[in-house]
Amino acid sequence: MSNPLSDFLRDYLTVGIFGSLGFVLVGLLLFIAWLIRPDRRQAQKYIAYESGVDPIGDMWSQTQVRYYIFALLFVMFDVEAVFIFPWATQLEVFGWFGLVEMTLFILILLLGLVYAWRKGVLKWA
């Protein structure tokens, strides 16, 4: 078929077929397992699986809320890296134009770090 629109829609058909295949496969495996497995209930089997070690303490563990600052700062550098890597591989192609653009981009992101540092959020206190 030469019509791009039909091709576009056919691509969705592929996604649909593969998606339903996944559901069918998982369902089939679970069904077969249910058919052939023996059913012997024991209290030990209901404990959370910790690679063979008996679990200690509560499952509910809390994380220090201050980590969110580091998560945010991580995102800042992460996004920076996402843009820098493809640019770095094409450094010679983009030349001076690319260099100036990337410097501007890094400077604007750096502003965020300067702000965070001056506002004292980097101190663990």
Added chain:
Amino acid sequence: MLSLFAQLLPGPFTAPTIDWLALGPEIVVLALFVVLVLLDSIKLERATAFMPAVANLGFILALIPIIVLAADGGDRVLFGGSYVVDSMALILKALFVLSAYVVVLLSTNYLAEGDYWESEFYSLLACSVLGMLVMASSRDLVGIFVALELLSIPAYMLAGWRKGDVRSNEAGLKYYLMGVFASAVLLYGMSLIYGVGGSTRLDVIAARLVEVGSEGIPVITLAILLTLVGFAFKVSAVPFHVWAPDTYEGAPTPVTAFLAVASKAAGFVALIQIVFFCFIVRGDIIQPVFFVLAVLSMTVGNLIALRQTNVVRMLAYSGIAQAGFMLAPFVVADELPVQSRQAVVIYLVIYAAMNLGAFAVVIAVARKTRSAEIDSFGGLFTYMPGLAVALTLFLASLIGIPPLGGWYAKFSVFSVLIEAETPLGLATAIVMAINTAIAAYYYLKVAKAMWFDDAPDGDVTPVPVPASLNAAVVLSLVVTFVLGVLPGLITNVTEYGPLAVGGP
């Protein structure tokens, strides 16, 4: 498929030639953002005293390139047609920058007197305005989406600015969750459009939509519907309006003014771009969608507004109804593209002036009464006559009484609906006429409280109104009046400018 990969392979690279003047407003506002953050980082608390002045100066400076571009005339097309600076974009950019200027005037005392973070407020405001400026020129799906996120994300934070107040937290959270949900729906619609159109540029997609004709109607309908629903959330059109009243009531009032005017206008600008430069070729799909959105918005918004006892909540519901009026010209978008686009832009500009003015008076009065209940406006005329007269004029303009601006806005919408002579357009005009009459009741209820009722507790000592608030009221009043008497100031630009000959 092979040709697609061939396009993606890096060929010899030439740096794009950039028309720096055309990007002038954006560059000034970006520089303002950088300066504000730097000032805040260097000076810390000592910066708060001159932050609002710097912000105001920055927004005024951003007007200079806009005026230069307007005087220069002519369309400027950048980045291969995905960024266009024409007369409509310039009018909208001026609208955004001036709205931001007024919002800074409204916020100055509000922030200083409450226990709020001040410096960040202005930098986030500048960031949001930058998104709006980009939106006014984007003719590309990616550009529109990036602009939408750039203007929304700071607004989510601004809505929750009163950190200690549960209602403000609720406002911010609701706005954020609804906004993210809308973005997700919008993105899905856009991805389908990209699949059909094979490009992110609106003009290319429009040509492709014409080319495929009646083929693939279900997927095109779904794509257009999802995209429009995403924007309907942003402009708080019924039935996607539920977040608006709670957010407007809980957010700090200057932020509410910003959301109700600039943010809503930006949503409409996005709709204008995507409808008039792309979806317009499928009038059969968009006509019924906009008919339902417009009629539901004006009717439901007005009926709920009748029952409100809080002015800010009333203005929120009236804003929903006014959004319905602004959606009305879209119903005849494919019949009369130039006139209906003009009607929407005119309505946006005039609505911004009168609504900002109304919020300015509400903020000024709340400094005395510490509430925004309609009862608390009782007897306002006896002790602060200037504010009472100003608010009455703004409300009269919102109703649409000549010679105020609101009258001309409604008139232009009516005339385009009737000129189009389509059944849906005429039906919209009739519903709109009924709703205009209903709206008069709740606007006049506030006016009645001010002029005829007694002040609550008999307290009639006036409070001093800060100069910045006075300036905001006067500025809005002047614009409301001038545009009512001389609407030609906008229509001339849109009629004889490139807007008239442009279009798809």
